[in-house]
Amino acid sequence: MKHYHYIFTGSGLSALMTVYEMVLSGKFEDKTILLIDENSKKSNDRTWCFWDENNLFEEVVSKKWKAAIFADKNFKRELNLKPYQYKMVKGLDFYKLVFDTISKQENIHFVNQKVIDFQELGNHCVVKTAAESYTCNKVFNSIFNPEIVKNQTKYPFLHQHFIGWFIKSNQAVFNPDCATFMDFSVEQKGNTRFMYVLPTLETEALIEYTLFSKDLLSAAEYETEIQNYIEKLGITEYKIIEKEQGNIPMTSYKFWKHNSKNIINIGSAGGWTKASTGFTFKNATKKSKALVQLLLTETDFTKFHKKDKFWFYDLLFLDVLNKRNDLGSEVFSALFKKGNPTLIFKFLDEETSFLEDLQVIWKCPKRLFIKALFGRLFQIN
Structure with a gap:
């Protein structure tokens, strides 16, 4: 050998x-x-x-x-x-x-x-x-x-799962200077579901249908939602250049x-x-x-390991999504509706001070997270 x-x-x-x-x-x-x-x-x-x-x-x-x-x-x-x-x-x-x-x-x-x-x-x-x-x-x-x-069973396990299409449209409908980070206007169907759009030209973009949930879908379900969203954008003629599919563990x-x-x-x-x-x-x-x-x-x-405050924040968030997956849109909307995006991204990069953490956390639905906190207080070791 x-x-x-x-x-x-x-x-x-x-x-x-x-x-x-x-x-x-x-x-x-x-x-x-x-x-x-x-x-x-x-x-x-x-x-x-x-x-x-x-x-x-x-x-x-x-x-x-x-x-x-x-x-x-x-x-x-x-x-x-x-x-x-x-x-x-x-x-x-x-x-x-x-x-x-x-x-x-x-x-x-x-x-x-x-x-x-x-x-x-x-x-x-x-x-x-x-x-x-x-x-x-x-x-x-x-x-x-x-x-x-x-x-x-101690730590929730969700999937971030998606299918994406790189499409080329006959209509110039995209703004290549602005991505769609999360669009929760799609039907939630009891889950946390959103569209994700990365335009590269006025006529080209990656469009992904993404879920944070326990269960995966059939390929046809993802692709039907992508087709519906493309129609909603006003695109009547397009071709699919590439497809991608992913499943990322969230735990x-x-x-x-x-x-x-x-x-x-x-x-x-x-x-x-x-x-x-x-x-x-x-x-x-x-x-x-x-x-x-x-x-x-x-x-x-x-x-080589580190368990810090951000690990605990993520744990509480996943506890919320695990028990109330239908409220994911509500949590993210509360965060982004009036929150400072620069501070949110700094927080998600795990580079904020405790005072900055509080500014972000305070935007979240308090009842959900307080309940998750009390559920965890005597479980962490």
């Missing part, structure tokens, strides 16, 4: 960001690294968006918006995002950037195989694929196992409990997804940087 210092089981966003940070640091040239994934990452399989006031991954940002719309059945508000911009990164562009970078490193290798098992054996680990086995000092696992969360489950000295769970498998929103890209950049710094000073992966 061939031995490596580090093996990444799965090469999704979190794995690629971590390896990329390792290369940029210049501190791991003497370490052999292997990435294993059954997906060769050569297709545009997803789109990531995030708000940013700096130049995060600027070389692969394909579109930026300085304004965004929030709407429900009762009101519509255009949000000035300054100093932030809302940015879009296409999956294929990100994969190309990272693989072009790591292909120049003689110590980093990629194999296109399916991981079937990995385990820690004393001071080393074994990773098995359908074709062969490897040994290593450390494993970075990003293969999400939903059964871990489903087999417990405050303590994934770090499953880390060991030599195996760490990263990405969705490690709770790197922002539990209350499902936003992943910016969270992964922060976590990957922190993990690389840990590698330079520590050898024990159990030391």
Whole structure:
């Protein structure tokens, strides 16, 4: 069996960001690294968006918006995002950037195989694929196992699930300078449902039908709602350029409990997804940087975790959505109707002070969150 210092089981966003940070640091040239994934990452399989006031991954940002719309059945508000911009990164562009970078490193290798098992054996680990086995000092696992969360009841587990169409319309109906962040004017049907629109030209946009809920839908249900929304926009003739589909776990489950000295769970498998929103890209950049710094000073992966006030805020929010999924629109509308969008985004980036937290939290429906708070007071450990 061939031995490596580090093996990444799965090469999704979190794995690629971590390896990329390792290369940029210049501190791991003497370490052999292997990435294993059954997906060769050569297709545009997803789109990531995030708000940013700096130049995060600027070389692969394909579109930026300085304004965004929030709407429900009762009101519509255009949000000035300054100093932030809302940015879009296409999956294929990100994969190309990272693989072009790591292909120049003689110590980093990629194999296109399916991981079937990995385990820690004393001071080393074994990773098995359908074709062969490897040994290593450390494993970075990003293969999400939903059964871990489903087999417990203490922490709610919702899905952010969606289907999106990139369309080209014969009518110029889109404002390419303004994204639609959340449009809750669609029928809620007992869930938290909204449309998400990212226009790139007056005639082109990504339109996604998204839910925060316990149960998934059939593909036809998502696509029917997209068709209805397109008609509502006044579009009569269009063609679908691409489709994308996703399912992001939303939970405050303590994934770090499953880390060991030599195996760490990263990405969705490690709770790197922002539990209350499902936003992943910016969270992964922060976590990957922190993990690389840990590698330079520590050898024990159990030391990599943080449970802070934002973890608790997310937990309360998910408790609310779990019990009253039909009121998700009400919660978000209360937040965005009169709230300061810059402060809300800063809060969602987990960069606010406690006083700033209160300014955001105070906008939320108090009865729902007080009830959730009392329900949790004696459960946290």
